Amino acid sequence: MRILLDKFTKKFDDTVVINDMDLEIKDGELMALLGPSGCGKSTTLFSICGIYQCSGGRILFGDRDVSNVSSQQRNVGVVFQNYALYPHMSIYENIAFPLMVKKMDAAQIKKEVHAIAKLVHIGDLLERRPSQLSGGQQQRVALCRALVRRPDVLLLDEPLANLDAKLRLEMRSEIRRIQQETGITAILVTHDQVEAMSMCDRIALMDEGKVLQVTTPNDMYHNPQTDFVASFLGNPPIAFLEGEVAGNQVLLNGSQLKVALPSSIRQPDNGTKVRLGVRPELVGTDRGNAVAGRISFIETQGRENLYDLTLDNGAVLRSIQAVRSDISMGQTANWNIDTERVLVFDTNGQRLL
Numbered sequence: 001m002r003i004l005l006d007k008f009t010k011k012f013d014d015t016v017v018i019n020d021m022d023l024e025i026k027d028g029e030l031m032a033l034l035g036p037s038g039c040g041k042s043t044t045l046f047s048i049c050g051i052y053q054c055s056g057g058r059i060l061f062g063d064r065d066v067s068n069v070s071s072q073q074r075n076v077g078v079v080f081q082n083y084a085l086y087p088h089m090s091i092y093e094n095i096a097f098p099l100m101v102k103k104m105d106a107a108q109i110k111k112e113v114h115a116i117a118k119l120v121h122i123g124d125l126l127e128r129r130p131s132q133l134s135g136g137q138q139q140r141v142a143l144c145r146a147l148v149r150r151p152d153v154l155l156l157d158e159p160l161a162n163l164d165a166k167l168r169l170e171m172r173s174e175i176r177r178i179q180q181e182t183g184i185t186a187i188l189v190t191h192d193q194v195e196a197m198s199m200c201d202r203i204a205l206m207d208e209g210k211v212l213q214v215t216t217p218n219d220m221y222h223n224p225q226t227d228f229v230a231s232f233l234g235n236p237p238i239a240f241l242e243g244e245v246a247g248n249q250v251l252l253n254g255s256q257l258k259v260a261l262p263s264s265i266r267q268p269d270n271g272t273k274v275r276l277g278v279r280p281e282l283v284g285t286d287r288g289n290a291v292a293g294r295i296s297f298i299e300t301q302g303r304e305n306l307y308d309l310t311l312d313n314g315a316v317l318r319s320i321q322a323v324r325s326d327i328s329m330g331q332t333a334n335w336n337i338d339t340e341r342v343l344v345f346d347t348n349g350q351r352l353l
């Protein structure tokens with residue numbers, strides 16, 4: 001079921017939280033709403049769910065305008081961070097509850113609960129109480145409860161935030177598997193870029209109630225339209241170098257260092273102030289433009305190390321490389337930047353192409 005937000009606006013009293021948002025989630029797609037705390041992700045999700053009413057614009061499911069339809073009538077399944085299972089009920093009863101509310105007959109309920117529990121891999125836990133399950137198992141039950149009514153749309157608000165790192169990893173791929181097997185259209189709200197990148201077909205990156213860019217994880221990583229988007233994706237994050245265009249190079253501020261502009265971009269005028277976005281995998285490569293600096297930080301990550309290279313003007317480049325025994329703290333290094341893959345932004349943060 002396609003979901004369309006058409007100039008969707010949400011205010012609380014006089015405070016505009018979402019202003020004129022346009023967003024389409026395609027049928028069968030898993031879309032991430034990604035953005036910093038307070039940017040309006042949950043507000044958007046609650047409005048799609050019907051918990052909040054729109055203050056302006058429309059929300060469509062397929063071709064049907066659901067803006068004024070109650071939450072119950074929208075046929076959505078929802079999973080929240082604190083999945084709040086009913087503690088006094090068995091797992092079976094927890095999952096069956098939405099169907100009992102709908103007054104489905106007992107035999108049919110049994111069939112539906114067993115089918116969904118099998119899909120979500122908790123078929124052998126149905127007799128237990130929530131307190132007898134692990135966090136990950138409880139989250140699976142919450143997912144079953146959301147899916148058992150066969151909703152048109154699945155809405156997930158930070159569903160993995162309460163799980164430990166290992167379980168989170170496992171549930172990431174599990175939610176993706178279940179979403180793909182059911183073919184359900186789904187929205188995942190998260191502030192975790194890794195979660196959004198690894199689970200979703202596309203990401204809508206939000207800030208201050210606006211969608212900044214909507215595209216696939218890969219495209220958003222390689223082709224961010226603004227420096228904000230570039231800095232939101234990637235771990236360790238992208239580093240920025242400020243400078244001024246001189247010919248086909250950028251002279252870094254307060255520095256003798258020059259960095260070549262990528263040959264693919266339209267040459268900005270001499271003197272144009274720019275921000276160069278340099279991802280850690282572009283530093284210490286075997287091609288590009290060498291810059292001198294001092295190793296100011298080394299972090300072991302197992303297979304690779306993370307190195308900080310502090311330049312003469314105090315700017316810091318990060319580098320991810322296979323562990324090198326020839327590099328130690330405080331030493332100088334002359335490392336290449338793969339300048340053809342550097343991202344160039346103007347001083348307003350807009351990408352220059």
Ligand SMILES: Nc1ncnc2c1ncn2[C@@H]1O[C@H](COP(=O)(O)OP(=O)(O)OP(=O)(O)O)[C@@H](O)[C@H]1O
Binds near residue numbers: 017035037038042
């Ligand atoms: N019921 C409300 N009344 C007034 N303001 C609200 C209400 N709910 C949310 N807001 C405000 O709307 C903005 C967006 O909140 P929202 O909960 O949607 O953010 P979020 O992106 O989900 O953040 P987080 O990642 O922290 O969950 C915030 O500034 C918040 O204070």
Ligand SMILES: [Mg+2]
Binds near residue numbers: 041042043
């Ligand atoms: Mg939220």
